[in-house]
Amino acid sequence: MSDSTGPWEPSARVAALLFTDFDGGTAGPDDVIADALDGGYRERSEGLHNVLRDPGEDPVGRFLACVALTRWADPAGYEEVVRSAGAPAAVAWRGASCDRLHGQDDSFGVLADAVGDSADMVEERGTAAERLRAADASLSVADRVQFDRHISSLMRQDVVASCLATMRTAVDRGIARLGGERVPHDLGLQLALMTAAAHSVDDGWSRNTAHRLVEAKPGERALRELSDVMPDLRET
Structure with a gap:
């Protein structure tokens, strides 16, 4: 996942959910999300639902919650992707992730990776239809927002x-x-x-x-x- 622009520190609950591994050590969100695929997602999902729904939470924290839930094929993650694609310019977390080469927002690209890669979880979660809706919504704005090569994650x-x-x-x-x-x-x-x-x-x-x-x-x-x-x- 690309670094967000400017200094940023997660809230205490986001740190506990996405910056702490399952042994209690410090970790990055990418590692936590990947490790949770074996079943650990169950103990983190409810807390991330609360983060995602909380308008008072920092937008970067909400974005990371959306990425995690989407990668875990959670209906709430897919729903947020659809909602965000409906009005991409108005999404609070635009700029939460930027590409390293040009420093441009690539948050929709990161979500595209999560939607595409979640194919390995939809049978377990029973959310294949929700994944396709999220993919369709993402592709509907492919002429309007940056995806760069992330769009390939949806080209399954x-x-x-x-x-x-x-x-x-x-x-x-x-x-x-x-x-x-x-x-x-x-x-x-x-x-x-x-x-x-x-x-x-x-x-x-x-x-x-x-x-x-x-x-x-x-x-x-x-x-x-x-x-x-x-x-x-x-x-x-």
Whole structure:
């Protein structure tokens, strides 16, 4: 998980839930979240539900709670992802995580990783449908917020097959943005990763869209991703 901007200290309850391992030692949230997958999530989930629901809690703490619950395939985590995607500019925790290269907000990218990786927990939790709804909501804003390569976490076969209509709409809007405004992040890469992933589900749409994306000059990173899947694009 990327470091948040500026100095930050967790509240006491967030520290206990996400900065303390299951032996009582100090740990980082990534390690705690991973260790909890074996069942430890059960003893931390209720406390994180309370953090997530508390508007008085620090936004970074609420964001970390959402990441943990989402990674554990918890319905509350997925619900928060859907809610946040509904109004991404208004989310209190925007900026809670920033990419190291440009210092830009990548909080939705971190959540995309959590949604995608939670595939290994949905059978145990009975939340496969909730995961797909969270993935669909995330993809619906892929033309508006930064995901960068995190978008690949959502490009699993089940998600692509279920969310293809949403992906098409987001990619179409994104191509229009590339042609009409300066976008501060690498939108072209995100669109290319989505377009390339759709290749195995809808080859015709993927190829047609890839050509339209190339015409919009999406950048070198995007072109490499497209040509890896559709080598003939190099000849156009």
